[in-house]
Amino acid sequence: MKHTLIVAACAAGYACHADAQPAVALYGLIDTGILYVDNAKGHTAWQAASGDVTGSHWGLVGREDLSGGTKAVFELENGFSATNGTARQGGRLFGYQAYAGVSNTRLGTVTLGRQYDSVVDYLAALSFTGIHPGGNNLSAHPYDNDNLNNSFRVNNSIKYASVNYAGLKFGALYGFSNDTGFDNNRLYSFGASYGAGPVSLGAGFLQANNGGGGNTNGAITLTDRTFIAALQRTYGAGAAYAFGPARVGMVWTRTQLGGLDTINGPNSLGLLQNGQGACFSNYEINGSYLITPMFSVTGEYTFTDGALSTASGSHHPKWNEVSVQADYLFSKRTDVYLQTSYQHIDSDGSGLTANIASQSPSSNDQQLVVAVGLRHRF
Secondary structure: OOEEEEOOOHHHOOOOOHHHOOEEEEEEEEEEEEEEEEEEOOEEEEEEEEOOOOOOEEEEEEEEEEEOOEEEEEEEEEEEOOOOOOEOOOOOOOOOEEEEEEEEOOOEEEEEEEEOOHHHHHOHHHOHHHHOOOOOOOOOOHHHOOOOOOOOOEEEEEEEEOOOEOOEEEEEEEEOOOOOOOOOOEEEEEEEEEEEOOEEEEEEEEEEEOOOOOOOOOOOOOOOOOEEEEEEEEEEEEEEEEEOOEEEEEEEEEEEEEEEEEEOOOOOOOOOOOOOOEEEEEEEEEEEEEEEOOEEEEEEEEEEEEEEEEOOEEEOOEEEEEEEEEEEEOOOOEEEEEEEEEEEEEOOOOOOOOOOOOOOOOOOOEEEEEEEEEEEEO
8 A cells, every 4th residue: 555645845846836746655564484495406495585476675666746737756666575574686776766757648658777687677567476465486488588577677678558448558778888889788678468348468678788788777686687688678468357256367478589698596507608599488377266365376377488599409398387376364554465377498408407486496396385375565
């Protein structure tokens, strides 16, 4: 729940009018629980964890009416660990988002800062991660290769988002390299969505250039990058249909990588830096059912078809992932959940093992994770 505060701008010495006072809202979510992994580098693991499903975060959003349907807007959002109090996203104060801009009721919104790309804005809501606002950290596609689970944000970016035209929304984003090399770590994306009655549609595209180069102050920083690669191109589309207490959806995405060095995480591909690449095609079906107003069940199945070149040759690994979650609401602000996620990989000689989200990789071709947690929103 967001609590609106009136900022005393006049007390700070600014000339202002009663109808132009800015409004600021504080909001957040704390997700904490117990996590079990059946195979983490060959061992079982029990952990106290924060953000098992939804990343713990807090933020401030603000607006000020400027007249004529125009407002100044901003958002500052911090990601943190509830188990030890540290900041996530490489220790950033506002690692989720940090932007300011101008919004108009007829023309749309333009913002500048650290922001989400268009694949996240227009397509992620149709995936299993999008059924759970804020993402689902145990059900991302392998290595979150399509960024539907928000593994990286875009720095130095300018974004346009349209108003809602009878259910149609669209937008675009450009992340500057902030370097003399125009495309040395830049990113651009665009997307659109449509909703009418029970039907929802969405599509998105992004391209990151030279994300594996030496410029760490560009669009994507080293601690954010899913891959260390010279080129990442991701695109996809999805649809969902709601009927009564149920919802079903499907999402297809494809990520192509050029000049790939490695996955930026514990399960390195060990590729040669000679222009070799990889691609991932994800096929997801998902659904949710509201058993009672307080109790819901959601689930998804994703098949990922991969292709990559390593020093040992060309390989075609394939992943099968299943996630099921049961959630009970104590109130509008507090709920408890039980989620099970399972992954199996046919590595095709690539040396890859099962690896669910940000967990330590398995020592073999399968991994099971069970999480029990509590979430509180404010």
